[in-house]
Amino acid sequence: MVHTNKSSALRLGGLVFGLLAVLTAIEFTFALLLNLWGVLILIALVKAGLVGYYYMHISRLFEADTDLNHESYAYKLVTNRLGLWLFLVSDAFIFGGLLISRINLLGLTRPDLNQLLGLGVTSVLLCSSFFANRAEVSMSHGDRKQFLISIGTTIGLGILFLVGVLGVEWRIAPFGPADGVAGAVFYSMTGFHAFHVFTGVVFLTIVLRNGLRGRYSVEKHWAVEASAVYWHFVDVVWLFFYPALYLIGNVR
Amino acid sequence: MKKLLSLGLVRGLIWEVFGTALGMGIVTGVRALMGLPPWKEEPAVVFGALLGALLFLYGVGVLDDWQKWARGEETHEPVDESHLGWRRYYSVSLDHKVIGIQYLVLALILMSVGGVFALIFRAELTETGMQFLTPIEYNTLMSLHGMVMIVSILLGVAAFMNYLIPLLIGANDMAFPRLNAFSFWIAVPAGIILLSSMLLGGLDTGWTAYPPLSVRAPMGIQMFLLGVSLAGFSSILGGLNIITTIIRLRTKGMTPFRMPIFVWGALATSLMTLTATQLIGLSFQLVMFERLFGMGFFDPAKGGNPILFQHLFWFYSHPAVYVFVLPGLGMISELLPVFVRKPLFGYRWVAMSSLGIALVGFLVWGHHMYASGMAEYLRVPFMYSTLLVAVPTGVKFFSWVGTIWRGKISFPAPMMFLLAGIVVFLLGGLSGPPNATVSTDLHLHDTYYIVGHFHDTMFGGYIFPFFAAFYYWFPKMTGRRLNEKLGMLHFWLMTPAFFVLSLSMMRIGLLGMRRRIMDYDPAMGFQPYHLAMTIAAFLIALGILVFFINLIWSARKGEIAKGNIWNSRSPEWQVPSPMPMHNYDKPFEVVGEPYDYGLPGSTYVKFQEGE
Numbered sequence: 001m002v003h004t005n006k007s008s009a010l011r012l013g014g015l016v017f018g019l020l021a022v023l024t025a026i027e028f029t030f031a032l033l034l035n036l037w038g039v040l041i042l043i044a045l046v047k048a049g050l051v052g053y054y055y056m057h058i059s060r061l062f063e064a065d066t067d068l069n070h071e072s073y074a075y076k077l078v079t080n081r082l083g084l085w086l087f088l089v090s091d092a093f094i095f096g097g098l099l100i101s102r103i104n105l106l107g108l109t110r111p112d113l114n115q116l117l118g119l120g121v122t123s124v125l126l127c128s129s130f131f132a133n134r135a136e137v138s139m140s141h142g143d144r145k146q147f148l149i150s151i152g153t154t155i156g157l158g159i160l161f162l163v164g165v166l167g168v169e170w171r172i173a174p175f176g177p178a179d180g181v182a183g184a185v186f187y188s189m190t191g192f193h194a195f196h197v198f199t200g201v202v203f204l205t206i207v208l209r210n211g212l213r214g215r216y217s218v219e220k221h222w223a224v225e226a227s228a229v230y231w232h233f234v235d236v237v238w239l240f241f242y243p244a245l246y247l248i249g250n251v252r
Numbered sequence: 253m254k255k256l257l258s259l260g261l262v263r264g265l266i267w268e269v270f271g272t273a274l275g276m277g278i279v280t281g282v283r284a285l286m287g288l289p290p291w292k293e294e295p296a297v298v299f300g301a302l303l304g305a306l307l308f309l310y311g312v313g314v315l316d317d318w319q320k321w322a323r324g325e326e327t328h329e330p331v332d333e334s335h336l337g338w339r340r341y342y343s344v345s346l347d348h349k350v351i352g353i354q355y356l357v358l359a360l361i362l363m364s365v366g367g368v369f370a371l372i373f374r375a376e377l378t379e380t381g382m383q384f385l386t387p388i389e390y391n392t393l394m395s396l397h398g399m400v401m402i403v404s405i406l407l408g409v410a411a412f413m414n415y416l417i418p419l420l421i422g423a424n425d426m427a428f429p430r431l432n433a434f435s436f437w438i439a440v441p442a443g444i445i446l447l448s449s450m451l452l453g454g455l456d457t458g459w460t461a462y463p464p465l466s467v468r469a470p471m472g473i474q475m476f477l478l479g480v481s482l483a484g485f486s487s488i489l490g491g492l493n494i495i496t497t498i499i500r501l502r503t504k505g506m507t508p509f510r511m512p513i514f515v516w517g518a519l520a521t522s523l524m525t526l527t528a529t530q531l532i533g534l535s536f537q538l539v540m541f542e543r544l545f546g547m548g549f550f551d552p553a554k555g556g557n558p559i560l561f562q563h564l565f566w567f568y569s570h571p572a573v574y575v576f577v578l579p580g581l582g583m584i585s586e587l588l589p590v591f592v593r594k595p596l597f598g599y600r601w602v603a604m605s606s607l608g609i610a611l612v613g614f615l616v617w618g619h620h621m622y623a624s625g626m627a628e629y630l631r632v633p634f635m636y637s638t639l640l641v642a643v644p645t646g647v648k649f650f651s652w653v654g655t656i657w658r659g660k661i662s663f664p665a666p667m668m669f670l671l672a673g674i675v676v677f678l679l680g681g682l683s684g685p686p687n688a689t690v691s692t693d694l695h696l697h698d699t700y701y702i703v704g705h706f707h708d709t710m711f712g713g714y715i716f717p718f719f720a721a722f723y724y725w726f727p728k729m730t731g732r733r734l735n736e737k738l739g740m741l742h743f744w745l746m747t748p749a750f751f752v753l754s755l756s757m758m759r760i761g762l763l764g765m766r767r768r769i770m771d772y773d774p775a776m777g778f779q780p781y782h783l784a785m786t787i788a789a790f791l792i793a794l795g796i797l798v799f800f801i802n803l804i805w806s807a808r809k810g811e812i813a814k815g816n817i818w819n820s821r822s823p824e825w826q827v828p829s830p831m832p833m834h835n836y837d838k839p840f841e842v843v844g845e846p847y848d849y850g851l852p853g854s855t856y857v858k859f860q861e862g863e
Contacts, residue, residue, distance in 0.1 A: 105560065
């Protein structure tokens with residue numbers, strides 16, 4: 001299942017993270033200077049592609065089965081991956097619906113939000129994805145200590161993101177949910193996303209707890225992989241929500 | 253008492269009551285702490301209902317294994333529960349056959365409830381003027397008839413998919429048995445919450461719940477929206493399970509184009525439930541938020557857009573009708589060859605037509621909105637995409653006619669329902685294009701013509717094939733046959749009456765009878781039609797009653813069905829009835845085409861030799 005050695009896998013994760021960080025910086029600077037939504041969407045798509053391919057391992061769905069016995073762990077693992085991805089596809093439709101609603105209701109305007117805070121929470125979430133990847137890579141190479149540290153860091157960053165959005169942004173935003181359509185869009189989009197972050201934190205915490213008790217091995221750690229893939233998916237959603245809420249269009 | 257509490261359903265209901273009270277208490281307490289007036293009915297009831305549903309799932313025990321996984325404990329594989337007898341149907345079971353029957357019973361219960369609603373307001377419509385219903389009662393019954401029936405159809409579709417798919421593809425169970433149980437059990441509180449809207453002031457929006465009307469409707473609408481959202485989860489997770497099962501658990505030799513055709517229909521249906529259902533959930537939840545928090549999504553005064561709701565809503569609700577009919581149409585294709593003893597005509601085309609309908613079905617939602625102020629340039633593209641649906645549907649009709657052509661036809665009860673299904677669906681299909689064409693739809697929109705067309709497609713695409721499947725597979729489920737004479741009585745009571753009903757609907761619709769209204773002008777001369785429709789509706793109900801009597805009687809005393817009673821090639825009929833606990837003790841291999849009836853020397857499945 002694992003074709004590369006550990007250090008090269010970790011290096012790849014770091015490289016992808018670097019690319020994502022650079023792209024986010026470009027995105028942010030670009031949005032400050034020019035009002036071209038097409039470029040911002042293109043950058044978001046590239047970032048989503050990087051996360052989907054290198055962090056979520058979408059290509060694993062198309063690997064041939066190593067064991068054709070339907071009851072074997074290897075066969076069930078591939079089935080589980082398919083099930084998880086179908087769930088993510090389904091979930092993507094609800095976020096897609098929210099994005100469509102935002103486009104329909106706000107068009108090329110955006111809510112009046114704190115730019116630095118937006119960039120801050122986005123960076124926090126990107127870092128958490130880096131650590132989630134690190135946790136999964138460590139586990140699949142049997143480095144339990146590194147796995148536990150990384151997953152703990154992911155949880156911490158996830159909670160920090162929630163505090164940033166729900167605790168700070170929701171408080172300092174100059175409008176409430178009932179104040180016009182911008183408020184409705186902002187609170188519903190961040191609310192739906194924060195709920196997914198919250199469930200992701202719960203999932204990761206369960207994985208951390210079972211990891212501390214030594215329930216996972218190099219061969220059998222589907223829960224670690226699943227929690228990481230789910231976490232990256234939540235990150236991918238934010239890759240689109242961030243420009244949609246903070247960068248595209250003029251302030252209303 | 254202890255015996256009663258051993259039933260998961262009873263424990264679940266107790267927890268649901270407790271959860272509802274707890275949720276209402278939490279909202280009241282939080283409001284008091286925030287310095288607001290503590291009691292506000294709407295948020296308290298909504299949160300209570302939601303928490304009640306969650307605690308129902310906890311109480312019924314469907315989360316047990318997941319809790320064990322979260323704690324890092326081992327779970328055991330499903331055990332043989334047959335010693336529990338009927339009791340296992342009231343508790344969580346991971347066996348797809350038990351879950352299928354649980355779905356089936358819940359679907360029949362909801363179908364009866366929705367049918368009784370229809371009978372009540374149908375009786376009210378017999379005469380002009382208001383006889384025995386108040387306007388809000390009429391509106392509530394009319395709205396709930398729509399949605400209760402839709403949920404019932406979703407559950408009925410799930411029932412047959414759950415029961416049959418693993419049998420047809422030679423699997424021992426679904427890919428995710430625990431998720432499967434969860435999908436069923438979440439539908440129970442969903443149904444309870446949906447029906448509880450009657451006790452909370454009802455609703456007056458019709459099943460579509462368009463804002464701004466739904467934002468101003470009585471509070472029952474909240475329970476309606478929440479119940480449908482929860483039922484949506486059932487449908488989404490069920491679809492996920494079906495797709496994974498079909499892709500991953502087929503037996504050796506079952507290549508995609510050797511799958512039974514019903515499996516193709518189920519695959520197409522599940523692709524739609526998996527994805528599109530999220531959008532009706534979203535649209536309904538946004539209305540709930542608008543009511544609870546004053547968020548102005550659909551309120552023009554706040555910059556919102558009511559048309560947006562209709563786009564989100566119909567993006568699911570049009571594909572939904574294909575969700576309802578594709579398994580039924582698959583059922584027709586599946587069973588016709590058995591009763592005409594001939595191969596299915598154009599197997600590959602039929603298989604692809606299901607996927608074709610599903611694909612095109614995603615692109616047609618705007619045809620519901622020609623008259624609602626949607627951007628005008630969208631009308632023509634939606635018109636053509638809608639008319640395109642006729643092509644794959646036509647493929648199915650050609651296949652059915654080609655299959656029946658010069659066959660050795662026999663006419664037992666399932667075949668009668670299949671043939672009626674084909675005719676009724678043809679009527680429904682042909683009455684569709686006038687609604688899809690902009691120029692005619694502007695006249696037909698919101699009339700009884702639409703109601704007639706819709707009931708034709710639902711009866712032809714779901715009700716008739718559903719009953720055919722019931723008469724066909726009931727012996728597999730119970731080991732006993734349904735009584736043939738009562739089956740024929742059921743058929744002859746229901747079918748002519750249904751034609752009277754739907755043709756009268758279309759007729760007065762063309763003449764200008766509006767849908768959803770509770771009263772009409774005596775000068776229009778509609779009373780004779782309404783009288784005929786009411787009588788027909790009661791005759792259909794009588795037919796269904798005969799069916800229920802048949803069901804209960806035959807399950808106890810029906811003729812014992814041993815072996816392959818229909819002389820079918822399908823694997824599930826090659827083993828004893830009722831189906832053994834673990835489906836196929838000896839695995840089988842697919843060695844030929846599924847529908848080569850009448851071809852000498854051809855075999856479809858070959859069971860492994862020896863013990």
